[in-house]
Amino acid sequence: MRFRELWDQIAPIGRTDDGYLRYAWSEEDLALRDWFAAQASARDLAVQADGNGNLFAWWDTGHGPGVLTGSHFDSVPHGGGYDGPLGIVCGFLALDELRARGVRPDRPIGVAAFAEEEGSRFGLACLGSRLLTGDIAPERALALRDRDGVTLAAAMARHGVDPADVRPRPDLVARIGAFVELHIEQGRALAEVDAPVGVCTGIWPHGRWRLDFAGEGNHAGTTPMSDRRDPMLTAAYAVLGANKEARLRGGHATVGRVSVRPNATNAVPAGVSCWLDARAADREALDGLVAAVRARVADRAARDRTEFTMVEESLSPAVSFDAALVESCVRAVRLAKVPRLDTSAGHDAGVLARHVPATMLFVRNPTGVSHAPGEHATDADCAAGVSALADVLGELAVHR
Amino acid sequence: MRFRELWDQIAPIGRTDDGYLRYAWSEEDLALRDWFAAQASARDLAVQADGNGNLFAWWDTGHGPGVLTGSHFDSVPHGGGYDGPLGIVCGFLALDELRARGVRPDRPIGVAAFAEEEGSRFGLACLGSRLLTGDIAPERALALRDRDGVTLAAAMARHGVDPADVRPRPDLVARIGAFVELHIEQGRALAEVDAPVGVCTGIWPHGRWRLDFAGEGNHAGTTPMSDRRDPMLTAAYAVLGANKEARLRGGHATVGRVSVRPNATNAVPAGVSCWLDARAADREALDGLVAAVRARVADRAARDRTEFTMVEESLSPAVSFDAALVESCVRAVRLAKVPRLDTSAGHDAGVLARHVPATMLFVRNPTGVSHAPGEHATDADCAAGVSALADVLGELAVHR
Numbered sequence: 001m002r003f004r005e006l007w008d009q010i011a012p013i014g015r016t017d018d019g020y021l022r023y024a025w026s027e028e029d030l031a032l033r034d035w036f037a038a039q040a041s042a043r044d045l046a047v048q049a050d051g052n053g054n055l056f057a058w059w060d061t062g063h064g065p066g067v068l069t070g071s072h073f074d075s076v077p078h079g080g081g082y083d084g085p086l087g088i089v090c091g092f093l094a095l096d097e098l099r100a101r102g103v104r105p106d107r108p109i110g111v112a113a114f115a116e117e118e119g120s121r122f123g124l125a126c127l128g129s130r131l132l133t134g135d136i137a138p139e140r141a142l143a144l145r146d147r148d149g150v151t152l153a154a155a156m157a158r159h160g161v162d163p164a165d166v167r168p169r170p171d172l173v174a175r176i177g178a179f180v181e182l183h184i185e186q187g188r189a190l191a192e193v194d195a196p197v198g199v200c201t202g203i204w205p206h207g208r209w210r211l212d213f214a215g216e217g218n219h220a221g222t223t224p225m226s227d228r229r230d231p232m233l234t235a236a237y238a239v240l241g242a243n244k245e246a247r248l249r250g251g252h253a254t255v256g257r258v259s260v261r262p263n264a265t266n267a268v269p270a271g272v273s274c275w276l277d278a279r280a281a282d283r284e285a286l287d288g289l290v291a292a293v294r295a296r297v298a299d300r301a302a303r304d305r306t307e308f309t310m311v312e313e314s315l316s317p318a319v320s321f322d323a324a325l326v327e328s329c330v331r332a333v334r335l336a337k338v339p340r341l342d343t344s345a346g347h348d349a350g351v352l353a354r355h356v357p358a359t360m361l362f363v364r365n366p367t368g369v370s371h372a373p374g375e376h377a378t379d380a381d382c383a384a385g386v387s388a389l390a391d392v393l394g395e396l397a398v399h400r
Numbered sequence: 401m402r403f404r405e406l407w408d409q410i411a412p413i414g415r416t417d418d419g420y421l422r423y424a425w426s427e428e429d430l431a432l433r434d435w436f437a438a439q440a441s442a443r444d445l446a447v448q449a450d451g452n453g454n455l456f457a458w459w460d461t462g463h464g465p466g467v468l469t470g471s472h473f474d475s476v477p478h479g480g481g482y483d484g485p486l487g488i489v490c491g492f493l494a495l496d497e498l499r500a501r502g503v504r505p506d507r508p509i510g511v512a513a514f515a516e517e518e519g520s521r522f523g524l525a526c527l528g529s530r531l532l533t534g535d536i537a538p539e540r541a542l543a544l545r546d547r548d549g550v551t552l553a554a555a556m557a558r559h560g561v562d563p564a565d566v567r568p569r570p571d572l573v574a575r576i577g578a579f580v581e582l583h584i585e586q587g588r589a590l591a592e593v594d595a596p597v598g599v600c601t602g603i604w605p606h607g608r609w610r611l612d613f614a615g616e617g618n619h620a621g622t623t624p625m626s627d628r629r630d631p632m633l634t635a636a637y638a639v640l641g642a643n644k645e646a647r648l649r650g651g652h653a654t655v656g657r658v659s660v661r662p663n664a665t666n667a668v669p670a671g672v673s674c675w676l677d678a679r680a681a682d683r684e685a686l687d688g689l690v691a692a693v694r695a696r697v698a699d700r701a702a703r704d705r706t707e708f709t710m711v712e713e714s715l716s717p718a719v720s721f722d723a724a725l726v727e728s729c730v731r732a733v734r735l736a737k738v739p740r741l742d743t744s745a746g747h748d749a750g751v752l753a754r755h756v757p758a759t760m761l762f763v764r765n766p767t768g769v770s771h772a773p774g775e776h777a778t779d780a781d782c783a784a785g786v787s788a789l790a791d792v793l794g795e796l797a798v799h800r
Contacts, residue, residue: 019617019662077662078617078670120664186622206621208665217419217478217772220654220677221606221745222586225647227768232639232655239636247625254620255632257665260658262419262477264520265608265675267656267771270478275665277620345621368627371667372617 001096003382006089010035011081019078019373023146024053024116024127025155032073032085036113039092045111050172051165052131053115053156059095062106065177067396069094069389070112072128072348076120080375082184086363086382088113090182094389098397101390105397107177114348121146121155124314129348133355134168142166178325178396179358181349182389184377185341188368195337196384199329200321200360204344205286206279207315211238211297214307217262217270228268229305232260234297235272237304241296242276251280251289252344275313279344283318319350322357325396329359332395333388345370361388401496403782406489410435411481419478419773423546424453424516424527425555432473432485436513439492445511450572451565452531453515453556459495462506465577467796469494469789470512472528472748476520480775482584486763488513490582490786497790498797505797507577514748521546521555524714529748533755534568542566578725578796579758581749582789584777585741588768595737596784599729600721600760604744605686606652606679607715611638611697614707617662617670628668629705632660634697635672637704641696642676651680651689652744675713679744683718719750722757725796729759732795733788745770761788 013035014020014028022028033055040047040057048056058066071087091111098105115128122144130136142153142163153163185191190198213231239255246253254277261271276293280286294310301308330338341362349358363377363385377385413435414420414428422428433455440447440457448456458466471487491511498505515528522544530536542553542563553563585591590598613631639655646653654677661671676693680686694710701708730738741762752758763777763785777785 076664076667079662079667118666123665125666186619187624204621216769217774218768219586219745219770219772220656221604221652221679222743222770223652223768224587225643225652230643230654232658233643236636236639236655239632240640243625243630243633252621252623252625254630254666254668255636256620256660256667256669257663258632258658258660260656262479263657264476264771265523265657266518266525266654266677267476267479268654269656270772277666279621343622345619368618368623369616370619370622371664372619372670374617 001093003093003386004379006093010085010089014075015081020075020081021077022073022075023121024074025121025159029073030159033113036088043092043095050132050169051167052128053161054128054132055113056110058108058110060108062108062397064107066108066110066175067393068110068112068176068179069182069393071181071183072114072117074116074118074120076118076371078373079371080373082375082377083370084117086184086377087182090382090386090389093386094393097386097390098394101394103394103398106399107397109393109397117348122152125346126348126351129351131166132169133173133351135351138166173355176352176356179349179352179356180329180361180392181347182361182363182385183347184375185362185365186343186345186370188365189341190339190362190364191366191368193337193339195339196364196381197333197335197388198339198341198362199326200343200362201326201340202321202342203319203346203350204279204281204342205283205316205318206344206346208313209276209278209290210311210313211274211276212309213272213301215270218268220266220268223268230268231272231306232269234301234304234306234308235274237300238274238297242293245289245292245296249285249289251278251285253278253289253293316346316350319353321353321359325357326359328395329361329392332391334391335384335388361385361392401493403493403786404779406493410485410489414475415481420475420481421477422473422475423521424474425521425559429473430559433513436488443492443495450532450569451567452528452569453561454528454532455513456510458508458510460508462508462797464507466508466510466575467793468510468512468576468579469582469793471581471583472514472517474516474518474520476518476771478773479771480773482775482777483770484517486584486777486782487582490782490789493786494789494793497786498794501790501794503794503798506799507797509793509797517748522552525746526748526751529751531566532569533573533751535751538566573755576752576756579749579752579756580729580761580792581747582761582763582785583747584775585762585765586743586745586768586770588765589741590739590762590764591766591768593737593739595739596764596781597733597735597788598739598741598762599726600743600762601726601740602721602742603719603746603750604679604681604742605683605716605718606744606746608713609676609678609690610711610713611674611676612709613672613701615670618668620666620668623668630668631672631706632669634701634704634706634708635674637700638674638697642693645689645692645696649685649689651678651685653678653689653693716746716750719753721753721759725757726759728795729761729792732791734791735784735788761785761792
């Protein structure tokens, strides 16, 4: 089956006029899960649900720990269609290609679909893989709420998945000898060196901080400027200050989410919350960036007479992918040029890398646009990704 | 009946842990409307609905155009309980006091409840009084949508009010010989001179502008800072720039409402909208303030490589209340000190002032807090407001 043929089966699911809406445990997510099961069944793969929302389709051949590929279905709000699903579609197609090549693996080969990788619904990225590996306590995860106040437990139960089954699964992690996640690139590094596929060496440390600003709600028309304690001012300063520090220090800092209370045109807000996404090449640089933002904003809050708190919501340490696995992948891929590159984005492969050898293949993204509708890879490059993944899975699943 | 007794009948309606939610055509609004009809009936007043959502309770005595008082029930989101309802409750109590005093009016006296004064649901302030006077076209008003996409027409129809009846009512305006709205003060002017009640001389010109910023949605982690076209930066600058210009120029400028698309922590936003509320002592100052904000923000947008548009959503010209009516009120109120003061907040009295003699009585607000849960007036000052309003209505409704 050609890439486009399989891709078109899922392309309409969750597509809107303005990008994709594929939240975890939404109707769209369930449709994608059904599709996953159907694809596995069509290939005689054994589908396994881990109780944490993650699905596995295993080609139970050979023996010992298997080689796992796959990615996630869920999207950021109004995101692109490639981020996540490309790794699952290419996983199934790489299996097809291995079989077409007549490869007889000595180890099982699996395709995974991890749940809530983006954290777009419950606010915590890589939730499915963190639950699988035990990196987050089930009770903490189950109590997470979406913007409508629905808990993860309720969302799972609503779709017939028993929250009581949510727990670390070391037995399933032990089945994974290596994990190689294929993903659309989220920058232009491959485009700049004219390579369709690259291998990822590691992930920048990154995290999310919630900044809460409290002032005094009041009438926008009648309150003298000098009497105001306007938290919107401090929040606006935080947006600009975070940007400036990231530019000065060479990291990345973004405020992409804001919540205003009461959010009325004619009211000085009582409260504003915003979220800082910060990343840097190493932990020291990240800590320095976050501390600098905190100090700048605290100073401004004192001048605005607003209250300011800043809480770390998640922090993902730096990930160095298994060097031997990276080099195996670089050697296995039958392309003239296979660049090594790092990334500043978190992935399930980063979570799994703390437990099993893991790495990622990136497929070229000509514009580098990511987490937005303009995200794109050509069919030819996606097909090159399938072949590269087949090369890698074949290499890793056959004893030498 | 004492103030507190009547006040406590409506105090629970729409009250939350965090201020009041009394949106136009909500269940809370309907409960307040029912209460209005019951109060009118208990006083043998004739209730009249104008088809535009406004209610009138007339003491049909004497002849000729009447003297109208009243205010509005609707609140800003999480606002106080006094802004609006105080003028209606005091209106009924002032009628009681006039009757207790044995006053025999030569003209009708009415209490009004105007609809959607705050514009909190459909975005346009003083919607009911504007419809009554013909200051807004019915078809424009009926097409206004709330944040859930519900039109005014649908909201009215849902509650049995026929949108086909929405139209200017010059016949009803002709029944109003004078309008005196009692309102809680929205600043501390009365507190500073230790007076429980004052008379309003006019309203600053003021308006609302919608600022839209468009950039390029992208991944917050992977997009280099130098490649970004982040509309959040330009919006943040607009917040700070508007505040700075208002301070420099002596006007008021507020950004109290923000909307971010997609509003995800890990996405550079594709678009941000925010609303500017701007006011100044005269039209020239207001125009200067708005132009200065526009110029500052346009300059920043060019540097951020974002697109910026700024559209006037509403503009209320300066209002000078009828000088003779103001002086009549000052003379009529039997208090030692009756300050005259202006306001920077819009009111139905400002809309009606373009058609009939109008003014306002303000009741002292010790903290000046408005459009927020902390808004408050003492029972003693509210009772003083009732007496002052009875003084004024008695003066205006009796021929000399």
